[in-house]
Amino acid sequence: MIEPVTPLLTDLYQLNMMQAYLDHGETRVAVFEFFVRKLPPGRGFLIAAGLEQALDYLEQVSFLPEEIDWLQETGRFSAKALEAFAAFRFTGHVHAMSEGTVFFPNEPILRVIAPLPEAQLVETRLINILHFQSLIAAKAARMVLAAQGRQLIDFGLRRAHGAEAGLMAARASYIAGFAGTATILAERLYGIPTFGTMAHSFVQAHDDETTAFEAFARSRPKNLTLLIDTYDTEAGAHKVVALAPKLRAAGIAIRGVRLDSGELADLAKKVRRILDAGGLKDVAILASGGLDEHAIAALLGAGAPIDGFGVGTALTTSSDVPALDCAYKLQEYAGLARRKRSAGKATWPGRKQVWRQYDEDGRMCGDVISVETDHQPGEPLIEQVMHEGRRTGPRTSLADIRVRAARDIARLPERLRQLQPRTEYAVRVGDALVRLTAEVDRRLEEGESNKHG
Amino acid sequence: MIEPVTPLLTDLYQLNMMQAYLDHGETRVAVFEFFVRKLPPGRGFLIAAGLEQALDYLEQVSFLPEEIDWLQETGRFSAKALEAFAAFRFTGHVHAMSEGTVFFPNEPILRVIAPLPEAQLVETRLINILHFQSLIAAKAARMVLAAQGRQLIDFGLRRAHGAEAGLMAARASYIAGFAGTATILAERLYGIPTFGTMAHSFVQAHDDETTAFEAFARSRPKNLTLLIDTYDTEAGAHKVVALAPKLRAAGIAIRGVRLDSGELADLAKKVRRILDAGGLKDVAILASGGLDEHAIAALLGAGAPIDGFGVGTALTTSSDVPALDCAYKLQEYAGLARRKRSAGKATWPGRKQVWRQYDEDGRMCGDVISVETDHQPGEPLIEQVMHEGRRTGPRTSLADIRVRAARDIARLPERLRQLQPRTEYAVRVGDALVRLTAEVDRRLEEGESNKHG
Numbered sequence: 044m045i046e047p048v049t050p051l052l053t054d055l056y057q058l059n060m061m062q063a064y065l066d067h068g069e070t071r072v073a074v075f076e077f078f079v080r081k082l083p084p085g086r087g088f089l090i091a092a093g094l095e096q097a098l099d100y101l102e103q104v105s106f107l108p109e110e111i112d113w114l115q116e117t118g119r120f121s122a123k124a125l126e127a128f129a130a131f132r133f134t135g136h137v138h139a140m141s142e143g144t145v146f147f148p149n150e151p152i153l154r155v156i157a158p159l160p161e162a163q164l165v166e167t168r169l170i171n172i173l174h175f176q177s178l179i180a181a182k183a184a185r186m187v188l189a190a191q192g193r194q195l196i197d198f199g200l201r202r203a204h205g206a207e208a209g210l211m212a213a214r215a216s217y218i219a220g221f222a223g224t225a226t227i228l229a230e231r232l233y234g235i236p237t238f239g240t241m242a243h244s245f246v247q248a249h250d251d252e253t254t255a256f257e258a259f260a261r262s263r264p265k266n267l268t269l270l271i272d273t274y275d276t277e278a279g280a281h282k283v284v285a286l287a288p289k290l291r292a293a294g295i296a297i298r299g300v301r302l303d304s305g306e307l308a309d310l311a312k313k314v315r316r317i318l319d320a321g322g323l324k325d326v327a328i329l330a331s332g333g334l335d336e337h338a339i340a341a342l343l344g345a346g347a348p349i350d351g352f353g354v355g356t357a358l359t360t361s362s363d364v365p366a367l368d369c370a371y372k373l374q375e376y377a378g379l380a381r382r383k384r385s386a387g388k389a390t391w392p393g394r395k396q397v398w399r400q401y402d403e404d405g406r407m408c409g410d411v412i413s414v415e416t417d418h419q420p421g422e423p424l425i426e427q428v429m430h431e432g433r434r435t436g437p438r439t440s441l442a443d444i445r446v447r448a449a450r451d452i453a454r455l456p457e458r459l460r461q462l463q464p465r466t467e468y469a470v471r472v473g474d475a476l477v478r479l480t481a482e483v484d485r486r487l488e489e490g491e492s493n494k495h496g
Numbered sequence: 497m498i499e500p501v502t503p504l505l506t507d508l509y510q511l512n513m514m515q516a517y518l519d520h521g522e523t524r525v526a527v528f529e530f531f532v533r534k535l536p537p538g539r540g541f542l543i544a545a546g547l548e549q550a551l552d553y554l555e556q557v558s559f560l561p562e563e564i565d566w567l568q569e570t571g572r573f574s575a576k577a578l579e580a581f582a583a584f585r586f587t588g589h590v591h592a593m594s595e596g597t598v599f600f601p602n603e604p605i606l607r608v609i610a611p612l613p614e615a616q617l618v619e620t621r622l623i624n625i626l627h628f629q630s631l632i633a634a635k636a637a638r639m640v641l642a643a644q645g646r647q648l649i650d651f652g653l654r655r656a657h658g659a660e661a662g663l664m665a666a667r668a669s670y671i672a673g674f675a676g677t678a679t680i681l682a683e684r685l686y687g688i689p690t691f692g693t694m695a696h697s698f699v700q701a702h703d704d705e706t707t708a709f710e711a712f713a714r715s716r717p718k719n720l721t722l723l724i725d726t727y728d729t730e731a732g733a734h735k736v737v738a739l740a741p742k743l744r745a746a747g748i749a750i751r752g753v754r755l756d757s758g759e760l761a762d763l764a765k766k767v768r769r770i771l772d773a774g775g776l777k778d779v780a781i782l783a784s785g786g787l788d789e790h791a792i793a794a795l796l797g798a799g800a801p802i803d804g805f806g807v808g809t810a811l812t813t814s815s816d817v818p819a820l821d822c823a824y825k826l827q828e829y830a831g832l833a834r835r836k837r838s839a840g841k842a843t844w845p846g847r848k849q850v851w852r853q854y855d856e857d858g859r860m861c862g863d864v865i866s867v868e869t870d871h872q873p874g875e876p877l878i879e880q881v882m883h884e885g886r887r888t889g890p891r892t893s894l895a896d897i898r899v900r901a902a903r904d905i906a907r908l909p910e911r912l913r914q915l916q917p918r919t920e921y922a923v924r925v926g927d928a929l930v931r932l933t934a935e936v937d938r939r940l941e942e943g944e945s946n947k948h949g
Contacts, residue, residue: 054678055692063715170654201623207658225507239508244826247834262516305839365818373697381700386758
């Protein structure tokens with residue numbers, strides 16, 4: 044199994060708190076929301092992703108009998124807690140933004156409504172799932188904007204942070220508009236199109252490049268892309284031209300060449316000229332090798348005739364910003380709104396909705412966050428997706444999620460579509476939410492003064 | 497299963513190349529080595545980690561029958577290739593540095609010797625495993641050096657890039673000297689000690705902080721650490737002092753308090769004074785919240801009385817350097833040394849060994865990389881760990897790996913133990929390796945001139 048559903052994939056304190064909640068009967072309904080606190084430098088927007096995996100987790104999460112035995116052996120937990128662990132299933136409701144939706148700081152993208160111990164136990168893994176895919180979808184969207192319609196392919200599995208990161212980065216980047224991935228397991232699990240060329244080792248294993256190209260072409264004639272930079276890129280291009288007639292005679296068309304090192308803008312121009320002069324105008328040039336959105340923009344800005352990009356490390360690690368400042372916070376318990384007031388980490392209390400407004404051109408022009416009953420003009424972005432531990436509807440297809448993301452990216456204000464966003468999107472906090480926050484603070488302060496008075 | 501062993505966790509091109517190799521009988525013995533090309537800014541050394549997972553993978557990797565069926569359905573592969581996939585097992589030899597060994601650029605930490613298609617297919621996942629753990633072990637070692645003996649705990653699962661990243665970061669940081677992790681599954685799978693405190697939501701779910709502290713203490717009296725920054729840190733410390741006698745009467749000792757926000761140096765001093773004045777000199781202060789090695793060094797430099805640190809995002813994402821420039825490259829095929837000469841990515845050919853020398857104080861004072869038969873003075877770092885697809889010896893315990901890392905970190909030259917390393921470690925390339933490289937180049941050039949001549 045690639046997406047583990049064991050509740051042991053959590054912080055020890057969640058189990059400790061679960062026992063404490065059970066001991067003290069603190070099992071009333073809690074409301075938690077997941078949101079990003081602020082945008083990292085250089086990001087103008089984020090894209091919600093990971094909801095399907097989060098819902099899979101919530102539908103399936105439970106302790107195996109051997110896990111309960113192991114917890115018992117640790118000697119840490121009471122018999123009552125172990126019984127509760129054994130019986131644990133997620134029975135709550137979930138409200139969320141659709142995957143593929145553009146979102147901004149302080150806007151919840153997921154709300155859990157469940158008995159407190161359940162809502163608490165799932166915290167760590169829910170954050171782990173939602174944070175990473177949303178992070179990567181936003182990074183990928185920047186690359187999509189920079190590539191101006193050229194094909195983008197995820198090459199990042201090898202440097203992704205583990206297996207799941209590689210798979211989820213393939214999924215998140217596909218949502219954001221990538222054409223596909225090199226990771227074949229992502230095709231099997233998620234139906235994401237896969238693309239593959241050849242490696243330097245293939246060329247090196249043959250006595251010369253032409254022999255390697257021909258051997259590969261005869262075995263793998265479909266979508267044939269030859270890697271031409273193992274020894275000398277221009278010489279590699281000339282070999283492709285020389286080989287093409289022989290392959291054509293065998294019914295094999297060269298679809299593309301890949302450049303993976305060197306000064307890519309300059310080499311792409313030279314290779315284009317060599318290919319064109321050799322009658323290979325239809326052969327595409329794919330570039331790879333340490334690329335990110337800035338490198339893509341610079342290559343296209345320099346007029347490099349590149350038709351597609353393979354992007355690895357910068358995508359799957361979101362290399363400039365490998366994490367978002369995000370949180371899953373208690374907003375209500377036992378019918379009362381709650382908030383955290385820690386320095387720099389204060390939160391807006393209660394169950395919230397986000398309404399989005401569009402201008403006459405259909406561009407986003409402002410969001411309002413308020414308590415969910417404080418209806419505002421615009422499109423409400425959060426809707427119920429799970430009831431009593433079960434999805435409320437069918438699984439959303441990756442194709443539909445991709446359409447949603449493309450729609451939202453197209454609707455972004457132009458100044459947020461720049462690699463260096465020159466503005467912040469307007470997100471207003473509704474009056475009812477401001478009033479609720481003041482009420483929560485008043486209650487906390489009265490509680491304290493009653494204690495001390 | 498947390499560590500997937502399906503060969504589909506790879507790039508499509510590996511399967512394409514495998515078919516091409518089979519078609520052309522290119523199944524002779526290949527030698528690949530994994531190494532890091534250069535150190536990222538701010539890193540003076542790296543620590544080898546992930547070998548146990550790499551060997552587990554190589555011992556277990558094989559296609560499931562349903563995966564072969566699926567590959568057949570894609571229509572991409574010949575019957576001969578599908579047969580070979582179905583029969584695929586890794587039958588090669590592996591040489592490697594022990595986990596926990598300090599290493600430097602261009603030094604192979606793993607060598608695979610296997611029939612070319614096997615050695616090729618496992619490339620992506622081997623890099624994926626070795627890169628991430630080595631990356632995190634190096635980051636964690638920096639924190640260990642900065643913390644000057646204070647306890648470090650991994651809090652990073654929630655912002656790690658997926659489940660496996662969280663688990664492997666717990667393992668890699670433990671190797672580098674962390675005391676343990678909050679991730680309970682890492683205790684179950686790897687025997688890593690776990691630590692847990694309490695969350696803000698626990699405090700928020702109660703009507704006041706003191707009630708929350710007491711409830712938690714009564715349910716979870718062992719290793720009791722109270723989180724005191726939910727509303728006001730100093731007020732929280734006073735509540736701990738006020739509560740302590742009542743808990744003591746119930747036989748419960750407060751072990752520590754945790755600060756997770758605000759100006760930690762200043763707050764730690766104030767909290768220390770409040771605790772000391774309240775007779776709680778033995779209560780430790782644990783700090784967390786966005787810490788990295790620089791923040792830890794600054795806090796200790798400012799004299800903050802902090803006894804331990806919980807480190808999350810900066811550790812599990814290696815936030816300043818979320819990836820290393822590393823590669824798994826063909827160094828020999830069919831008895832002939834090979835190299836890649838791509839711009840900026842040229843490699844040293846052949847099967848290599850690394851010899852390390854120590855000065856009279858036992859500090860590392862220089863490595864030599866050369867062909868493995870070119871014996872040099874010093875400690876050879878690479879040894880055989882797998883023969884024909886099976887480990888040559890018992891699994892190395894995490895405790896032993898940890899000892900090795902501690903030994904190596906202690907033996908680092910002082911100037912590499914700084915957060916801003918002020919020197920580069922001396923790694924010399926042996927004469928025999930220089931000669932072999934020249935021979936490979938001559939052979940490549942002769943091959944080309946014969947073709948063109």
